[in-house]
Each structure stands twice: as C-alpha cells, then as structure tokens.
Amino acid sequence: MKTVKCAVVGAGWWGTTAHVPALKRHPLAELVAVHSCHADKARQVATDFCVPHACATMKEVLAVEGLEAVVISSTPNVHYPQALAALQRGLHVLIEKPMTIKAAESEELVALAEKQGVHFLVSCPWHYTAHSREARRLIQSGALGQLKMISVLMTNFNLGLYRGLSWEEIFGSNPTRQNSARPYFTPGRSSYSDPAVAGGGQIYCQISHVAAHLGFLTERHPVEVFAQFDNADTAVDVYDALNLKLEDGTLASIASTGATPHSERNYEVRVYGTQGALLMELWKGKMECHLFDGQVTRYPDLAEAEIYPLFAPTENLVDLILGRAENGSPARFGLYAMRIIEAACESARTRGNVILRRAKN
Incomplete structure (x- = not known):
C-alpha cells in the first residue's frame, strides 16, 4: 500500500507536540526527515522518533530522496522562505499559523501552490x-x-x-x-x-x-x-x-x-x-x-x-495526498x-x- 514520505521542518515545541506524533501514528505516513536549525536538536528528534534523516537546513530537507510533503512548523519569521522553497520543489505543504509575517507573502504562496498543482494547507485544528x-x-x-x-x-x-x-x-x-x-x-x-x-x-x-x-x-x-x-x-x-x-x-x-x-x-x-x-x-x-x-x-x-484535534491537519495532509479526503483547512x-x-x-x-x-x- 502506498505511503506518503513527509518531513517536519521546525521540529521544536509544537512540531514535536503535534506534527511528528501525528505522522508517526498515521499508518500511511512515512516520516523520513526532521529539521531544526540546531543540528543537535535535529539529531535528537531523529534518534528519539526513529526518523532516518536529521536536517539542519532547508537544502538538506529538499535533498531527501522521494520526499512528497513537508510540514512547516518553525517560527513565523521563516515560514515564507521555507514554504516557498518547498512549493518551488513541487512538494505538498502544511504550514503552521500564522502563515507568514506579511499578507503579500501568503498571497504569493497560495498562488504558487495553485500554479504547481500541489496541496497547500494551513494548520487550523478548529x-x-x-x-x-x-x-x-x-x-x-x-x-x-x-x-x-x-x-x-x-x-x-x-x-x-x-x-x-x-x-x-x-x-x-x-x-x-x-x-x-x-x-x-x-x-x-x-x-x-x-x-x-x-x-x-x-x-x-x-x-x-x-x-x-x-x-x-x-x-x-x-x-x-x-x-x-x-x-x-x-x-x-x-x-x-x-x-x-x-x-x-x-x-x-x-x-x-x-x-x-x-x-x-x-x-x-x-x-x-x-x-x-x-x-x-x-x-x-x-x-x-x-x-x-x-x-x-x-x-x-x-x-x-x-475539542482541539491537534493531529487533524497533519493527518488530513496525508489523506489528501492519497485521495482519501478533501482539504479541511485550505x-x-x-x-x-x-x-x-x-x-x-x-x-x-x-x-x-x-x-x-x-x-x-
């Protein structure tokens, strides 16, 4: 059965609270990479959650073979460049809120996702x-x-x-x-x-x-x-x-x-x-x-x-890619x-x- 190879970019507090566990528990998700700008933290998460690739840069994440989707869970000031790189690479993206710092950046990302024909979600459990x-x-x-x-x-x-x-x-x-x-x-x-x-x-x-x-x-x-x-x-x-x-x-x-x-x-x-x-x-x-x-x-x-289904957006990303669900939080x-x-x-x-x-x- 097909699985979806995913990475979590910004595996910090919320990344390891919601997104990493959601991908690890989804039977059709394969968490192949975790990222932190602190290399030691990336290695720690990769070891503790049994993830094959620990990445300290977005370039390293995008080089992972077979990668299909990324979850952007870093601090808001780097959401835009990270999501932009992922979308340009043709990956499906789930991005944490707030999407960006500036509205024009969010508008550019939404337009790019549509142009690329990829799924783009914002993490809104409500x-x-x-x-x-x-x-x-x-x-x-x-x-x-x-x-x-x-x-x-x-x-x-x-x-x-x-x-x-x-x-x-x-x-x-x-x-x-x-x-x-x-x-x-x-x-x-x-x-x-x-x-x-x-x-x-x-x-x-x-x-x-x-x-x-x-x-x-x-x-x-x-x-x-x-x-x-x-x-x-x-x-x-x-x-x-x-x-x-x-x-x-x-x-x-x-x-x-x-x-x-x-x-x-x-x-x-x-x-x-x-x-x-x-x-x-x-x-x-x-x-x-x-x-x-x-x-x-x-x-x-x-x-x-x-009441607050914190795993739902991440699970929806995987199901959406597999054609098993509609986008619950475009x-x-x-x-x-x-x-x-x-x-x-x-x-x-x-x-x-x-x-x-x-x-x-």
Missing part, C-alpha cells in the same frame, strides 16, 4: 471539529438567514510566552492541562516575545486562529478593519480588540487576550442572522442553534479529545487571516480604519 463543520454548513446553507453580526471572544494563558519567560516560570506547579506533562521541547524564549521572530503577540499567535475560523465559517471577505492593542508592558500585543466589516455588510468583533488566568480560557463565537443565532463555545465543546421560529438545537457536547484561510492581521496592525499603529482591497483568493 476547522476539523464536528461543531465547526456543522456551523459552516448552517451558515452556508442560509439556515440563519442573512448574516448581520458576529462576536468572538478568545482568551488563553500566553502572557508568560509574550514576556519571554521559561516554561517553569510560566506554569510552575499550576495543574493545567497544558502543564500536565512537560513537553518534549519547550518554546524558545524569543519565539513569542520578539516581534521580529513572531510578527507580534496575540494578533499573530491566536487571532490567526480566530480570523481563519471566521473565513472558514462565513466565506465572506473582510473589507474594513479597525483595531486597538495594549502591549501590557511587553514588546508585543497582549490585549486586542478588532471591529470588522465583511463584504456583505456583516459586522464582526473580535476580543482576544493572552492574559487570562490559568484556570480558565474562552473561545466563544456568536453568529447572528435574520432568522436565528448560532452560539459556540469551542474550548468547552458546546454549540446551540436558536431560530426565530422557536426551534432550538443543542448539539451533543464534544469529547475532550474532539491555505486560503491562512491568507484570509493574514489580511485581517496586517490590517489590524496598521489600524492599531495609525489609529484609523483600514480599507482592504478586494481579495483575489
């Missing part, structure tokens, strides 16, 4: 939940009527990362799920705290999730963005408030912070249309649909493993998010409303 797929179906089918307003609240405990603290300084003995076991690698101190590396704080790290999910649900392009940020005495944004207008006139608001207490995090999506409202709590695995005719649908709660949603992110950063800097050009993708 798109793969049963609730998100049903929410998309409801919105696209017109079950809620004409969309009028969307409200999103997304919070998590990333403040320590934005401050450049160590894993132990951030979590200590807090009994959170994220701290239930020390990860294989912990994040580099500059990976989230240095805007030259990360692009920004909450806007690049987490609103990249929210904005891509907004595009996934609505398929309506943003045309106006106004944003305000508070850096909370760090070098990157920590508290973010965005107001958007979509191309059909739908109003959308996004409030997000990485400074929530460790005991609670939220991802609430409220979608209001002329015929009903959809209420989602993604971190809690809950969803309800309320229609003006009195009909109320309360969907079964998701199991804990279904890279165009990563581009969609980058347009919002870039406009929000400009708005926060200029303190003005930003008008977006009509998207090509």
